[in-house]
Amino acid sequence: MIYRDSASFGKRQEYVVVAELLKRGFDVYMTLVDDQGIDCILRINNKTYIDIQIKARSKTAVQWNFFAGMTIKPYNNYYFIFYTEKNDTFWTMPSHDVVNLAITNKNGENAGKHSLTLPKSDKTDKAIKFSKYKDDNGFNLLKHFK
16 A cells, blocks of 8 residues: 555554554543644543553555654653554553663764664564563553553
């Protein structure tokens, strides 16, 4: 499929992730503006909400498992859901874990920002380390959030 531009791709992929969350029984609230790094909010119960930032990479991207230049101020109820279209995989990670697992760029236009590389296959040590965030395991982190 040919995408008109990256903004429309990003918005479509946000809806792919939101649809997956709804399919899994989450109450999802969409934000009108993404000016705080929050694409949607999950209501876990009457007192518990989780802010979600969605990041996606297309199947045609050369570095389809690499997410660069992220500005992250982690807090407990702030999660990222990364979607890699090439292998149709969701990675759900607490923001603190994203910061700990990412590299922090030392120089250039993205100095101080974080870049995360997700595993390309299930057969590496990195894949084992990231398995708790992948697909069902990752979505279960949201379900059991306290």
